[in-house]
Amino acid sequence: MEIMREITVTVNVNGIPVRAAVSPQESLLDFLRYRAGATDVKCGCNKGDCGTCTVILEDRAVKSCLVLAAQADNRRVWTVRGLEKDPLMQALQESFATHGAVQCGFCTPGMLLTAKNFLEHNPKPDRAEIKEAIAGNLCRCTGYKKIVDAIAAVAASRTGDRA
Amino acid sequence: MELNVIGKGLPKVDAWAKVKGKTVYADDFSLPGMLYAKVLRSKYPAARILSIDTSRAKQLPGVHAVLTAKDVPNNNLRAKFGQSTDVGAQFEGLYRVLAEEKVRFLGEPVALVAAESLQIAEEALDLIEVTYEPLPGVFDPVEALKPGAYPVGENESNVVSRFKIRKGDIDAGFAAADVIVENTYHVPFVDHAYLEPESGVAWLDEDGVINIRVSTQVIEHFRTVAEVLGLPQNRVRVIGTWLGGGFGGKEDITVESFLALLVWKTGRPVKLTYTREESLLAHSKRHPFLMKYKTGATKDGRIIALEAELIADAGAYTYLTPWVLLYATVNAAGPYDIPNVKVDSVAVLTNNPFTSANRGFGAIQPNVAYESQVDELARVLGMDPLTIRQKNCLRQGASLATGFTFDRYVALPEVAEKAWQALGPAKESQDKRIRIGRGLAIGMMSYGRLTFLHDSSRSYVKLELDGSAVIRCGVPDLGGGQAQALCQIVAEELGIPIEKIKIYISDTALTPLAGTTTATRQLYMSGNATLKAAREIKERLLTKASTMLNVRKAYLKIENEKIVSLVEPGNFVSLKDVIAQCSSEGIELFCEAQFNAPFTDIPASELITGQTHPDFTFGAYAVEVAVDLETGVVEVQKVVACYDVGKALNVLNVEGQLEGGAIYCLGYALMEELVVDQGRLKTPSFSEYLIPTAADVPDVETILVESGSGLGPYGAKGVGEPACNSIAPAILNAIRDAVGVRITSLPATPEKIVFAMQKKQ
Known part of the structure; x- marks a missing residue:
């Protein structure tokens, strides 16, 4: 059997199809950073522990270092930069900035994407549920409190409750 | 003084690019x-x-x-x-x-x-x-100290440095003590684990x-x-x-x-x-310390003698080890007024990963030991944790064992009480397997570098013709709001909105050198340099406006992009017009200012005396834990941080430092250990080296005391590193309170707690 050295994949990144010949082992993370120019997707560990490379694949938040580029062939991927006009993302971005949820900012893109995806599936979470939801996204600076505050405030404003 | 911008919890100037994924970090550039x-x-x-x-x-x-x-x-x-x-x-x-x-x-x-x-x-x-x-190598600092030990370097001794502190008569102190507590503590290698390698x-x-x-x-x-x-x-x-x-x-x-x-x-x-694995393997670590402590008190609870022997593992190369050891030595007796003190410290080369700066920089290792000691003394004496600390802690006018005297407000009694009381009424566990316990710990840590380094910072402030402003300052921003603080200072002093300020940071060719973002020094140093530059420009603007308005300078104030007469509020001139006038007359609308910290001489011997740091920040942590009697698992249910921050220039950022510092060292207390066996790393990635996740931590409650007594702008103190102090011993003290065992080596893992409970039975 012939071993495939290269395969051609097309990934729709933030609404734009990106086509490239890649090795079958290439991760979606590398594809996004090196081929699609999506440097807002960060690499903190490259083995699924830190969550900085989180993206939305179709409708699910995934760690892009654990997904092969080939698995995203003909599928849609969203990163923070592609969601500039998304109302929920805008609300989260504003909330993160005004609640002091951003320190170094390296975890922030992944954290925002996890939060957005979570709130879409769980519009009225309590604090414990928010903490569970973001437990796969490490943050070393904030101690998480202000991140949870920021997400809770967005959830409350969307459901009409007060934060 | 009335403040318009200082103190507000404004979003950081860098936050907007960060939430939009637009910040170009080091690896994002090609x-x-x-x-x-x-x-x-x-x-x-x-x-x-x-x-x-x-x-x-x-x-x-x-x-x-x-x-x-x-x-x-x-x-x-x-x-x-x-x-x-x-x-x-x-x-x-x-x-x-x-x-x-x-x-x-x-x-x-x-x-x-x-x-x-x-x-x-x-x-x-x-x-x-x-x-x-x-x-063969040598991997244990105690072994590396022995005569004939394997030499880590070529010819030089394995000893990197030694320091000592002497105060009073230690033998007489222990002879007069009614109770003496002796313990040996150990703290491990830990990693910084920043998410960006x-x-x-x-x-x-x-x-x-x-x-x-x-x-x-x-x-x-x-x-x-x-x-x-x-x-x-x-x-x-x-x-x-x-x-x-x-x-x-x-x-x-x-x-x-x-x-x-x-x-x-x-x-x-x-x-x-670097890959994450390279970062864990080969960049600096926090120094492991072996700490032998003996503390004596009279039966009325007065601590009268403290003896400490500290051995630090410097790893394979020196790097910042001598400075870290000096911090540890100065901090060894803690923030207590003790008449008889003897401290001996040594740092030793081994064939382990090299150790250097890590948030807390030698101050937090002895903090684990001295605060455990004070807690044990309180138990022997039947005192409560707050009383023993309030009875013995430093106050204004008291001195460290080095002889350095605090001529400014020392908030220790106040922060200890506020933190402890904020825990609220105690409650019993409903579950027979779970024991609830509470712990308190206080601490101090310097802000600003060692004074014999003759530290300085420079900053440049300039007004543009349209009334916007530029700051150039070589300050690296780690995410703690280092740049934001400078923007708020300029906005406050020059009466312009923060949106009209652009800051350029961290470039040796284009920004005045502001020194390192280390030692909790940037707000103190670059904050003061920026304040000095802004006030010089403000002075020029007011002088010009005084002529333009025909009002004496002392009766003018600058706010909302205007210079206004204090006596006739309707009499004002826009900032833009003053700028235009200055510009046409050749009056400089820029200023580069330098701020110098206090300078002292380089210590001439191992004996450390007098001033070593510009000033200290004082704080306290109170925690409540729930310990599972069967598994030894500790759940931290409440954390209260109370700090005298001098003045909070940005409330959100100060709270962020305290919340982040608390969780950084909650990991130190309970989870984190870089396991190094015969020089080989057994925790090579984030799958083995675990740091706290959102699901592991409580919401940290912060209480800010603003005494205005700091050396920074507007009386601010530094909080970045001090924020890490005291949470680890507070957790150890709470575990002791819950299940009656004293854990003397970090991290306090479930295994250690279960074994200690079994041994006690």
Whole structure:
């Protein structure tokens, strides 16, 4: 059997199809950073522990270092930069900035994407549920409190409750 | 003074780009024709390099350079850390760019490769043939101290440095004590675990200057890079990026010299980013300490004698070890007024990973010990944790054991009480398997560098003709709001909205050097430099407006982009008009100012006396834990941090430092340990080296005391590192309260707690 050295994949990144010949082992993370120019997707560990490379694949938040580029062939991927006009993302971005949820900012893109995806599936979470939801996204600076505050405030404003 | 901008919890100027994914971190930057670098690292913790054959690697297509120690113009260096003062051999130590002759730790850089792709660079590493003669090595600092121990270096002693403090008569002190508590404590290697690994891109510009764009806390390392290459210092430029976290781990040089060497050799731009595994293996760690403590008190609860022996593991190279050990020595007796004190400390080389700065910098290791000791004394004496601390802690007018006297407000009794009371009424566990316990700990830590370093910072402020302002300040921003604070100061002083201020940071060619973002010094140092510059410009504006309005300067104020008469509020002139007038008359609308910290002499001997730091920040942590009697699992249910921050320039950022500092060292208390066995790392990735997740932590409650007594702008104190103090011993004290066992070695894992409970039965 012939071993495939290269395969051609097309990934729709933030609404734009990106086509490239890649090795079958290439991760979606590398594809996004090196081929699609999506440097807002960060690499903190490259083995699924830190969550900085989180993206939305179709409708699910995934760690892009654990997904092969080939698995995203003909599928849609969203990163923070592609969601500039998304109302929920805008609300989260504003909330993160005004609640002091951003320190170094390296975890922030992944954290925002996890939060957005979570709130879409769980519009009225309590604090414990928010903490569970973001437990796969490490943050070393904030101690998480202000991140949870920021997400809770967005959830409350969307459901009409007060934060 | 009425303040309009200072104190507000404004979003940081850098937050907007960060939430939009637009911040260009070190690894996000690339240049045309860029090569990728990799580092070949030693496979042994102790070995002699017999030969290195790079010929096969060099022949691999796509490889542009393979460098070893013999290619480095100056490979052996004395470590400098941005200070412009020559502090002498006692406070500097050898380190090497690349291993030469003797390898000292596993992961030590041996060779560098630059190639057209990362894959090729990795392949080239495999083709470099290094012949090692493994040597026995020494991995325990106590063993390394013994006569005849394996020498980590070539000829020099394994002892890096020794310090001591003497106050009163220690023997008489213990003789007069009614109760004495003795314990030995151990704290482990831990990692900074910033989420952004070490990274940079460098290139040679058209004038032959090496430019290095790098994630660093110290842009002043351009001087070290120049020394490595034998170039004039003005031929190396460091551009600091917004950091993806630092915590002291990007204080030592990381990729800078490697990049510069490869750029110099190839003439091409080069990128080098460490993998997480490389970062864990081969960058600096927090010093493990072995700490023998003996503390004596009278039966009415007065602590009258403290003796401490500290042994620090310096790892394979000196780096900042002497300074860390000095901090530990000064902090060893804690924030207590004790008449008889004897402290002896020593730092020792081993073949373990090298240790250097880590948020807390030698102050937090003894804090674990002295606060455990005070808690045990309280138990023997039947006192409550708050009373014993309030009875013995430092107050204004009291002195450290070094003789340094606090002439400013010392908030310790106040912060201890506020933190302890905020825990609220105690509650019993409903579950028979779970025991609830509470703990208190207080602490102090300096802000600003060691005073014998003669620290200074410079900042430049300029008004534009349209009324906007520019700040240029060489301050690296780690995410703690270092740049934001300077913007708020200028907005306050010049009466302009923060949106109209643009700050340029961290560039040795274009921003005045502001010193390191370390030692909790930037608000204090660059804040004061920026305040000085802004006030100079303000003075010029008010002088001009005084003429324009025909109102005496003392009756004018500057706010909302106007200069207004205090006596006739309708009488004002717009800032823009004053600027236009100044500009047409040639009055300078810019100012570069320098702020100098207090200067002291370099310690002449091992005995440390007098002033070592500009000032200290005082704080307290109170915690409540629930301990599972069967599994030993600790759940931290409540954390209260109370700190005298002097003045909170930005409430959100100050709270953020306290909340983040608390969780950083909650990990130290309960989870984090870099396991190093015979020099080999057993926790090579984030799958084994666990740091707290959102699901592991409670919401930290913060209480800010604003005494206005700090040396920073508006009376602010530094909080970044002090925030880490005291939470670990507070947790240990709460575990003791819950289940009756004293855990004396970090982290307090379920195993240690279960074994201790079994032993007690």
